[in-house]
Amino acid sequence: MAESSRIYTAALIVIGDEILSGRTHDKNIAQIAGWLGVQNIRLSEVRVVADVTGAIIEAVNTLRARNDYVFTTGGIGPTHDDITVDAIAEAVGVPVIVHPEARAILEEYYQTRGGLNDARLRMARVPEGAELIPNRYTGAPGIKFQNLFIMAGVPQITAGMLEALTGTLEGGAPLLTETIGSWVAESEVADLLRQTEKAHAGCQIGSYPFWREGRTGANFVVRSTEADQLAACTRALAEGLAAIDKAAVVGGI
Amino acid sequence: MAESSRIYTAALIVIGDEILSGRTHDKNIAQIAGWLGVQNIRLSEVRVVADVTGAIIEAVNTLRARNDYVFTTGGIGPTHDDITVDAIAEAVGVPVIVHPEARAILEEYYQTRGGLNDARLRMARVPEGAELIPNRYTGAPGIKFQNLFIMAGVPQITAGMLEALTGTLEGGAPLLTETIGSWVAESEVADLLRQTEKAHAGCQIGSYPFWREGRTGANFVVRSTEADQLAACTRALAEGLAAIDKAAVVGGI
Incomplete structure (x- = not known):
């Protein structure tokens, strides 16, 4: 198909x-x-x-x-x-x-x-x-x-x-995702997230905060059906995050 | 209140x-x-x-x-x-x-x-x-x-x-429940459940099957806002179940 x-x-x-x-x-x-x-x-x-x-x-x-x-x-x-x-x-x-x-x-x-x-x-x-x-x-x-x-x-x-x-239902374009995890509070990078999403058409960035061991962090999930756009958006976000939190983890926390 | x-x-x-x-x-x-x-x-x-x-x-x-x-x-x-x-x-x-x-x-x-x-x-x-x-x-x-x-x-x-x-919202009559668990298949006691529910006004009996260790069982939950009716319905169900499965457990499995 x-x-x-x-x-x-x-x-x-x-x-x-x-x-x-x-x-x-x-x-x-x-x-x-x-x-x-x-x-x-x-x-x-x-x-x-x-x-x-x-x-x-x-x-x-x-x-x-x-x-x-x-x-x-x-x-x-x-x-x-x-x-x-x-x-x-x-x-x-x-x-x-x-x-x-x-x-x-x-x-x-x-x-x-x-x-x-x-x-x-x-x-x-x-x-x-x-x-x-x-x-x-x-x-x-x-x-x-x-x-x-x-x-x-x-x-x-x-x-x-x-x-x-499994395999019997017709599906559409696969939704591709990449996750970057960080112990930075999402409120410190809200502008970066919004601007990065805006700069990459066809990509959505979700911000999923967590609260563990008494402190906050977040996983940022980039989603797109286009592999090239996903890669570019993830790269831009990783670079932006690295400037704030060197310990940000591609793959998520 | x-x-x-x-x-x-x-x-x-x-x-x-x-x-x-x-x-x-x-x-x-x-x-x-x-x-x-x-x-x-x-x-x-x-x-x-x-x-x-x-x-x-x-x-x-x-x-x-x-x-x-x-x-x-x-x-x-x-x-x-x-x-x-x-x-x-x-x-x-x-x-x-x-x-x-x-x-x-x-x-x-x-x-x-x-x-x-x-x-x-x-x-x-x-x-x-x-x-x-x-x-x-x-x-x-x-x-x-x-x-x-x-x-x-x-x-x-x-x-x-x-x-x-907690405690700031107005609530109604408490919903009281009793649970009886059994390794009997719910399909063996379906008539008992329906008849027991019918005989006890204001009581509902839910049947919640499970599948563990390769065999089926079920928890039967009796619900009512009236304590007397709940007790009578639970007693009737427990007696009915005991005739089929001596190992039925009041309190649930």
């Missing part, structure tokens, strides 16, 4: 009361953000919503209208609080059906695990017209419906589904 | 390209979710948005209309990519001013750190009418404007601002 210069974007919807209650620390945002980067797709927005049909529908419809892809995690298990499939089917206006291949997968998976009961069969339900995303760990597949990718919430199982999707 | 039976909700907006790129793993969602729980306020929704004015404005206006409180993290530093204050002022329709007390705080903080330059003075800018949230670590304060709480993105600094706010 020829590399496109257009930018492809994705949004992520994390579905689950357990994240909103603070009980479970989300790991899927960073996992999916990193994975999308490798696919040359940019994560444009994330929403964490409750296990509430209306909240899921609103997020799905808003985000799919303005992104190339929408991913969801969570709420596709066998219990009464797993409502993602029904909510998404309602959002896209199709009925929910039992997918024959998903049913066959579950029948085989549960053959040695107590058999396929009604609760487990819920995990074969998909919006009509959907395809499956293999789950190499626990049987129940993820679901692809048009540009929606419906995945499990347990991070290890999500990871397996991402692996199954 | 008399305890209210109404439920108070908050939304969180995490502002920052560094989370969306996967570069930085967010720690503020769980931190703020947990803190809100202690204040008897429920986190209803989280959005992670890019350092883009329009994205911030959309999130602020949507979420403040339907929540008692809205918190933001990130984008209040001294550099060109820190646009949170300007975006929020635009969202609420007031000008940005330099807050005299914030300016005084920064003057003192930077007295021994190279002085207050233009970049650092940016951190005294607030939407007109705002109050300050103390920052005990690095000078630059957070901002309270009506029901909006604008906080730093560096998690340790966010934590200091939350401490400063």
Whole structure:
């Protein structure tokens, strides 16, 4: 496939009361953000919503209208609080059906695990017209419906589904980055950052302060889709920083 | 203050390209979710948005209309990519001013750190009418404007601002929870969960599966604002689970 210069974007919807209650620390945002980067797709927005049909529908419809892809995690298990499939089917206006291949997968998976009961069969339900995303760990597949990718919430199982999707989504121009880290306060180099960004078209410089061991520092991240511009901007920034902080580290701190 | 039976909700907006790129793993969602729980306020929704004015404005206006409180993290530093204050002022329709007390705080903080330059003075800018949230670590304060709480993105600094706010926000009825953990697959007890929830008005049961050491288990969380109902529902669920899995653990796994 020829590399496109257009930018492809994705949004992520994390579905689950357990994240909103603070009980479970989300790991899927960073996992999916990193994975999308490798696919040359940019994560444009994330929403964490409750296990509430209306909240899921609103997020799905808003985000799919303005992104190339929408991913969801969570709420596709066998219990009464797993409502993602029904909510998404309602959002896209199709009925929910039992997918024959998903049913066959579950029948085989549960053959040695107590058999396929009604609760487990819920995990074969998909919006009509959907395809499956293999789950190499626990049987129940993820679901692809048009540009929606419906995945499990347990991070290890999500990871397996991402692996199954690797290389299957069209991406755009890779976003190239370089990082320079420094123990200088970002407030001492704000002018340098702004001027350097302005002098290099097509480059963005992000400033990410941190606070460790009782003192402040920052990593400065230069981003561009053009390798030459990235290199020139990074060189200019490194030179500017070296005049203020000789210990600035290309590669980041 | 008399305890209210109404439920108070908050939304969180995490502002920052560094989370969306996967570069930085967010720690503020769980931190703020947990803190809100202690204040008897429920986190209803989280959005992670890019350092883009329009994205911030959309999130602020949507979420403040339907929540008692809205918190933001990130984008209040001294550099060109820190646009949170300007975006929020635009969202609420007031000008940005330099807050005299914030300016005084920064003057003192930077007295021994190279002085207050233009970049650092940016951190005294607030939407007109705002109050300050103390920052005990690095000078630059957070901002309270009506029901909006604008906080730093560096998690340790966010934590200091939350401490400063502790006990100052009106909350509602505490949400009480009990957890029962089991190595039984949630798909074996789905009927039990649904029936137990149905039999206990005012209780919700969440099922949170996990996958560890090559096998599945789940924590079942019972939630209610009524202590008696919570106790009865938890007892019924524990008895039901014990019939299937003698090793079920009240308190969770």
